[in-house]
Amino acid sequence: MSILVLCPHYEPDTAPTGEVMTSICEQWTARGHRVEIITSLPWYRDHAVAEGWKGRLVRTQQEPWGRIRRWHPFPSNKRRLMARAAGFAGFTALAGIDAAIAAGRCDVVFAMSPPITLGAAGRAAAWRGRAPLVFNVQDVFPDAAVETGVLRSPRVAAAASRLERWVYRRAAAVTVLSEGMAENVRAKLGSDVDPDKVVVIPNTADAGRIKPADRLNSYRADLGLKDADSTVVMYAGNLGHSQPLEMVVAAAQRFADQGRTDVQFVVNGDGVARATVAAAAERLDNLHLVGWQPPERLGEVLAAADLHLVLLRAGLGTTSVPSKVYSVLAAGRPVLASVDRRSEVERLLADAGAGRTVDPDDPDAFCAALAEMVADPDGLAEMGRRGRSFAAQAEGPQEIADRYLDLFGKLVE
Known part of the structure; x- marks a missing residue:
């Protein structure tokens, strides 16, 4: 053909x-x-x-x-x-x-x-x-x-x-x-x-190419996050109009106000919202902004996080499905998603047992779910294992x- x-x-x-x-x-x-x-x-x-x-x-x-x-x-x-x-x-x-x-x-x-x-x-x-x-x-x-x-x-x-x-x-x-x-x-x-x-x-995602790997890798080391007891929460992707990145900033601010240095937030990507995140990262020691990474480093970036974030503004659940969800699951990492209910992302995470979903554009619900998830590292690891199993069979x-x-x-x- x-x-x-x-x-x-x-x-x-x-x-x-x-x-x-x-x-x-x-x-x-x-x-x-x-x-x-x-x-x-x-x-x-x-x-x-x-x-x-x-x-x-x-x-x-x-x-x-x-x-x-x-x-x-x-x-x-x-x-x-x-x-x-x-x-x-x-x-x-x-x-x-x-x-x-x-x-x-x-x-x-x-x-x-x-x-x-x-x-x-x-x-x-x-x-x-x-x-x-x-x-x-x-x-x-x-x-x-x-x-x-x-x-x-x-x-x-x-x-x-x-x-x-x-x-x-x-x-x-x-x-x-x-x-x-x-x-x-x-x-x-x-x-x-x-x-x-x-x-x-x-x-x-190609589960044969993207596989679970050690979280304590050179990507984390480059950011100075070598402490094995630190939990890394990451948003990796486009910093665009569709992503409410202000919620990541709000979460980082709340953890900083509580004196929580054990949770570090990483935003990896580029786009129109970069300046907003960069300004917040200047004043928050627990928020790290990282630019575009070459494709060959994808597995390392995915592995470096203990918890990945998927963010879409309200009303976008029937217009798009972020493809990175599949890659995160293949990498054996859990997801916290702030997306429309009954969206494909919510269905994927529910079917895989690999994360949680909260209503979009709701910083209180987002921060509450985030706090609960990072307080249970064993639960995060189990979600990651279930996500990997799901991706391998998909x-x-x-x-x-x-x-x-x-x-x-x-x-x-």
Whole structure:
């Protein structure tokens, strides 16, 4: 089978969706399928085209299994919404023209969102190549942008919603990460569209690659956290609008006010909220801000924490599933999640027995649960063991890739 992929990021770009797409494509090519990938030049880490990739509008990488075409993403500061929108539009236009040219030699078109505009580009390519479009939704847009206040213009939000519904209705299939996201998408399709076109295929982690490891590692040593009796509570991921990082700051402040030096908080990542966390870390000795870490250090970062945090603002439980949950469970570490009730994250932790969930944007409930969990190190260790067992038995990259291939096969029959 020949698969045409449109995605915003791909290895060596460090975006989580790039890691997801790379893992899936590697499985497809390992099974002998031809894959043509149209994506962006690496830019995610610093919101600028990475060193070694500058100087060209497009770069082509020929592979035995196909090729990768990387277009300039026209990156800009995250805070400049209109500039980002213009950048996405420019990248989508170039990627879309390229995809339309390549569509004649593909059996199926696979487009990933966000950005939602890649759905439109994928639809055009699928129409030209007379191939089915599979639209992969990693985050439901514009819902998340509206809920977090990033997108405030009613007109722009309405236009984005119209584009969203247009792509959903014209795709042969829409894949989402959870039943909550599926309900969200189905509600927008209308009663005249078969709800079965929305298919749940979750992300996953490679439990063979991510394994439990010693908590007292060089990552902790670099932070000066060598004391085996210290409990490290970590948030690792995007420091964005969707994550209420003020709750981590509030928790660190409460523990500091109580004179608790045995609990140390680590925020590992980058994004628009970095300055807020950095200001708090300047005045709180128990709060440590660490920048982006290279992918090869992922296992070490995950192992360094005794408890991981997953944070999503209220209303986002049906728009996204943080992929790091799977990695944390594979690493054998427990989770405290502040997310919507009945969300996929809550279900995962309940099924795995690997953590607790509290209502989102509730610092009192969050701090109370946190205090109870860190007071029971044996309980944390047991949750971690259960999480690892769950991850080891769950579908891995191979099974997830096969689920997509099964869907493609049904669509091209």
